[in-house]
Amino acid sequence: MEVIKMSLLESGENYLETILVLTKRNGSVRSIDIAEEINFTKASVSRAMSILKRDNYIIMEPDGRILLTKDGQKKAAAVYDRHVTLTRFINELLGVDEKIAEKDACRIEHIISPETFAGIKGMLKD
Template sequence: MKIQESGENYLETILLLEMRNGTVRAVDIANELGYSKPSVTRAMGVLKKAGLVDQELYGTIQLTEAGRKRANEIYDRHVLIKEFLMTVLSLDARTAETDACRIEHIVSQTTIDRIRALLQEKR
């Protein structure tokens, strides 16, 4: 099942909240993203149906193995793009963060591979 940009944002947010807090609840996601709790609940239903998250009734949200793999891929792309924007284009951290968050969803794997290679040359 193809996940849209918003679904990818949810997966990445769950991963980051889990790293920060240990557990994740719908209200944590809502607060982090500035969304309503009903919107988060609907999104969790879609992600659960796709096999990417598990959620106890009104309980914690966990990434499935497939969800964790996808969330890590998204997060890695984000970090790589942000580093590229800061290192190669000399953007400030705030601008690089904002732009990386949008670019990570649309850039091809070929571009990611070339960015990775270029950054390795610069290191």
């Protein structure tokens, strides 16, 4: 029987993005680091990690470290790319304050179509 992986909800994408960012910043990530970063309870983070582990987006090491799987890394990188690109677009091209641009990008990154995102990304010069 083939198992079909459901697409992640916004919260799952946010967790993966947080794991990616914390890994880049600190070298390793534990549930407590995630809870502190996003100001959620340890119980909420634990539940989310169980779901991400079940869906093969993360591996939980015996020492508590959380690692992204290949699928998790790919998804986290895509969400992070959308976040950074949209923040930059809203801030630089639309002239919106950076903090507001960041918050808006965080909402938009989960619902934007690939076509619209590609168009926005094409407008930005590196």
